[in-house]
Amino acid sequence: MRQTPQREAILKVLQTADRPLTVEEIWARMEKRRSGIPTVYRNLERFVGEGWAESILGQDQIMRFVLCRSAHHHHHLSCETCGKMVEVDACGIETSLAGMEALSGYRITRHQLHLFGICPSCRAAIEG
Numbered sequence: 060m061r062q063t064p065q066r067e068a069i070l071k072v073l074q075t076a077d078r079p080l081t082v083e084e085i086w087a088r089m090e091k092r093r094s095g096i097p098t099v100y101r102n103l104e105r106f107v108g109e110g111w112a113e114s115i116l117g118q119d120q121i122m123r124f125v126l127c128r129s130a131h132h133h134h135h136l137s138c139e140t141c142g143k144m145v146e147v148d149a150c151g152i153e154t155s156l157a158g159m160e161a162l163s164g165y166r167i168t169r170h171q172l173h174l175f176g177i178c179p180s181c182r183a184a185i186e187g
């Protein structure tokens with residue numbers, strides 16, 4: 060895929076981020092800021108559609124974006140204390156999905172599942 064300098068700049072920010080970032084945070088960290096926040100947002104939505112990134116709606120109702128490292132189906136696990144996020148390679152809900160299809164009559168084509176918890180370093184700090 061052809062990368063515009065704008066898309067490259069967004070990807071670079073996501074690649075070096077240690078946690079999911081809001082559009083404003085991404086925009087503020089971009090080197091080549093030739094367009095406004097709405098354009099950055101549109102590009103991010105496109106990344107999500109292409110499977111390069113994932114959008115996460117936080118408990119604060121603010122949307123944040125994170126880069127997906129694995130190309131195949133996976134889920135995300137976020138720390139509710141520090142915001143650190145990891146990818147979990149297993150899905151494990153295929154059986155439930157088949158049950159939901161049977162119940163609803165829908166053919167389920169995709170799903171998003173975001174898990175929340177407390178990461179090992181925050182657990183160590185809390186539990187001592």
Ligand SMILES: [Zn+2]
Pocket residue numbers: 112113126127128129133134135146
């Ligand atoms: Zn992902």
Ligand SMILES: [Zn+2]
Pocket residue numbers: 138139140141142143177178179180181182
């Ligand atoms: Zn944490």
Ligand SMILES: [Zn+2]
Pocket residue numbers: 132133134149150151152170172
């Ligand atoms: Zn899954």
